[in-house]
Amino acid sequence: CPSSPKHPSIPSEKCGVLNVTKITENGKKVRKNWTSSWTVLQGSSLLFAKGQGSGTSWKFGVNQSKPEFTVDLRGGSVDWASKDKSSKKHVIELKTRQGTDLLIQSEIDSVINDWYRVLTDTISTHAWE
Ligand code: I3S
Numbered sequence: 001c002p003s004s005p006k007h008p009s010i011p012s013e014k015c016g017v018l019n020v021t022k023i024t025e026n027g028k029k030v031r032k033n034w035t036s037s038w039t040v041l042q043g044s045s046l047l048f049a050k051g052q053g054s055g056t057s058w059k060f061g062v063n064q065s066k067p068e069f070t071v072d073l074r075g076g077s078v079d080w081a082s083k084d085k086s087s088k089k090h091v092i093e094l095k096t097r098q099g100t101d102l103l104i105q106s107e108i109d110s111v112i113n114d115w116y117r118v119l120t121d122t123i124s125t126h127a128w129e
Helices: 109-125
Strands: 014-025 034-042 045-050 070-074 076-078 091-095 101-105
Touching: 014 076, 070 101, 076 109, 091 109, 101 109
Parallel strands: none
Antiparallel strands: 014 034, 014 101, 034 045, 045 070, 076 091, 091 101
């Protein structure tokens, strides 16, 4: 993945296109709104940019000064979503300490399996911060 032009010294560890929806925000249930997002993992932060589903270049800091939203993975958890959470295949449920829970999905099982592993590793790496 390319680095951010603003922070060239911070490498992004993983990036790609995923389908994402929030299911809770600050602990409150919100209506699902699946969107294709360019997703970047940087340290313990997971950043999402809307509307760049088919793009492959880093646009944070260029056309967009900020990603659409960012979640802090520290103290969070990931698991495969149960069937009642979504009718889609290959869905990860990501819970954050801030009370924002997301569903993350890809039709491509190798893609979602990679993200599952990387997110799990990231959460355990940063567990004691
Ligand atoms: O959990 P739900 O309510 O069955 O989620 C579905 C809805 O969000 C639906 O939109 P409406 O709010 O307009 O009904 C979405 O189109 C579906 O994709 C959601 O379900 P899945 O099973 O795809 O996560």
